[in-house]
Each structure stands twice: as structure tokens, then as C-alpha cells.
Amino acid sequence: MVTRLERSVTSVSWIPRESIVGVMETAFKLGVAHYDAPPPDQLLNLDHMRDAGMFRFANELRGWIEVDNERVVGYGQVGRGYISNTQLKVGPAVTTFTGLEYPELRSQELVDDQTVRFVQTIGGRTGAPLPRTISALPYLTLVPPTVWTTLSLTMHADGRFEHELLGASPFPRHWIFDDTGKLCRKVAVADFHTWATTVFGDRTPWGGHELAALVIGVESPLERQLSARVLGGPHAPVVRRLKTGQELVRQGDVGTEIFLIMNGLLSVEVDGEAVGQVGPGAIVGERAVLGEGRRTASLTALTDVTVAVADASTFAVDALQQLRAQKDT
Numbered sequence: 001m002v003t004r005l006e007r008s009v010t011s012v013s014w015i016p017r018e019s020i021v022g023v024m025e026t027a028f029k030l031g032v033a034h035y036d037a038p039p040p041d042q043l044l045n046l047d048h049m050r051d052a053g054m055f056r057f058a059n060e061l062r063g064w065i066e067v068d069n070e071r072v073v074g075y076g077q078v079g080r081g082y083i084s085n086t087q088l089k090v091g092p093a094v095t096t097f098t099g100l101e102y103p104e105l106r107s108q109e110l111v112d113d114q115t116v117r118f119v120q121t122i123g124g125r126t127g128a129p130l131p132r133t134i135s136a137l138p139y140l141t142l143v144p145p146t147v148w149t150t151l152s153l154t155m156h157a158d159g160r161f162e163h164e165l166l167g168a169s170p171f172p173r174h175w176i177f178d179d180t181g182k183l184c185r186k187v188a189v190a191d192f193h194t195w196a197t198t199v200f201g202d203r204t205p206w207g208g209h210e211l212a213a214l215v216i217g218v219e220s221p222l223e224r225q226l227s228a229r230v231l232g233g234p235h236a237p238v239v240r241r242l243k244t245g246q247e248l249v250r251q252g253d254v255g256t257e258i259f260l261i262m263n264g265l266l267s268v269e270v271d272g273e274a275v276g277q278v279g280p281g282a283i284v285g286e287r288a289v290l291g292e293g294r295r296t297a298s299l300t301a302l303t304d305v306t307v308a309v310a311d312a313s314t315f316a317v318d319a320l321q322q323l324r325a326q327k328d329t
Helices: 024-029 046-051 192-198 221-231 286-290 317-328
Strands: 003-014 057-068 071-083 086-090 093-097 105-112 115-125 147-156 161-168 173-177 183-187 238-242 247-249 257-263 266-270 273-278 298-301 305-311
Touching: 003 147, 003 161, 046 057, 046 071, 057 115, 057 147, 071 105, 071 115, 161 173, 161 183, 221 257, 221 305, 221 317, 238 247, 286 317
Parallel strands: none
Antiparallel strands: 003 057, 003 173, 057 071, 086 093, 105 115, 115 147, 147 161, 173 183, 238 305, 247 298, 257 305, 266 273, 266 298
């Protein structure tokens, strides 16, 4: 008897708050362009999400295998890309630029009679012009850089499956959702400067050039709730930017601030030893507030990092205690 198994993995890409630096930042501050709200942690209908402007683009990889007598006897790949349009606002006028989707890059490989591996690259670019300097002639271009993600999905005859983000454009932020549509992984760094200055010509998968991405786990639901409190208050939070190698806090120092990591990756070090890493969405610094007012660990930037700074009074004490308890388990 032939059994058909279907699985999926999806990436959703969006422009997070405070992720644009340099000249283009002015357009966002003036309201000509806009940042995106974080997508929900459970996927909705992708067509509806795109039409509602909930992401910039998405890559949905779906694969299926047919199994008979514990052997793969058939397989195939479906899924598609979703490219959103871009709206720019100048005064009362709103101009919509149609997104340009590139051809899908797909591969299917029967690894053995037990395993099939699917790979899919989806991407494109906005139709809106983006003045930027590049490192080759003519040194200035109006063509926006390409955005993309490359996903893999490996399926086994016994029902197991794995997925992976093989590569992605340096910008915008990429989130990965599992077969149930649940947020499961994130790319830690959304690097606008690198994307704007280095992604041109053949420097994309369509030119045979892939870029690795730094992927991390997701924050807890409690951290997501606390993050909304930091970013959704009546006043914009203070934003601090760190270069690679800079310390956010040092173990033993006095501190009353709590931080929301917005972009990048921090190393957590206790007594000079690295004990973990934290990335976007994580809330850090609560232990000093709940304890004796001194930092219990050093936090050092492994990449360029952006954090939102919040006063301890922003949070209820019981919420911070719950957060600490979660991290201790």
C-alpha cells in the first residue's frame, strides 16, 4: 500500500524597527517608507498576509513523498514565493511599486531509497528605486538589491523530516516557520548596509552566489509579551547600538536598565566563560533588577547589535520573576 507524506517549511521576511541606518533612515522617520510590525508567531494564510502588508516576501517550500514497503517510490515539490508591493508616501500621495519576483530555483534529490532532499530559493526585489553606492562601476545605482531565502527540506520514508535555512540575503529580517506554521527559528542579523552595498550583479543565487545566515532559536512567549510593552509604549524607547566586540553590560557592574535585543547576537559570559548566546526578541538584564542591583553576567556583541533600553518600572515584578524562572529551567 502506497502512503503519501507531505511536509513544509516557510520563511517570512520583513523590515524590523530601527533596522535602517544612514541616508535611507530619513525616509522611514519622515513616513515616506515604513517599518513592519513583527509577523504573528503562527502563520496565517500567506495570500492574506501578503495582501495585508504583513511581510515583504515569503518562501513556502512544500514537498511530498510516496512510500511503499518502507521505500520511497515517488516524490515531488510544490510551494511558491510571495512578493509584496511597496508603498511610498509623500504628503497625501501614495505610490505603489509592484514587486518583481525572480524565477524559482528548485532541486530534488533522491538521496537513497529512504530519503529525499528538496531545496528551493525564492526572491526578487521591490520595484521602487533605491539610490545606493556599490563597489564596482558605475559605483552608483538606482536598482534595489535582491532579497531571497534558500530553504531545504529533507523527508524520510519513516516519517521523519528536517528543514534548514541554507542561505539568505543580509536584509531584511528572515523568520522560519515549521510544518505546523509555528515560528521556530530566526536569522539573528538584518544588515541593511551590507545588503545595500554588496548585493548587486551576480552576487545572488541566480548568479551562483549564496550567502550564509546566522540562525538562532526563538524567544519565549513571555519575552514576546514584554517586548510589545517596550516597543508599544507611549514614548519611543531609547535605542543603543553596539559594534562587534563592545560590551553591553559587564558582570559585577551596577545596573537598573533592562534591554530588548532588536538585532544582532550577544555572548553571555559568566566569570569569563561563555555560557550562551541571545538574539533578537530576547529580554536581558532582569537579574540585576531582581537581585542586588549588580550584573550577574557580561554581555558582549558577537555582531553589530541594536537594543532598546527600558527602565525596570516598565515591567511588573512578577513578570520579571517569571522570566528569570524560565531561564533557570
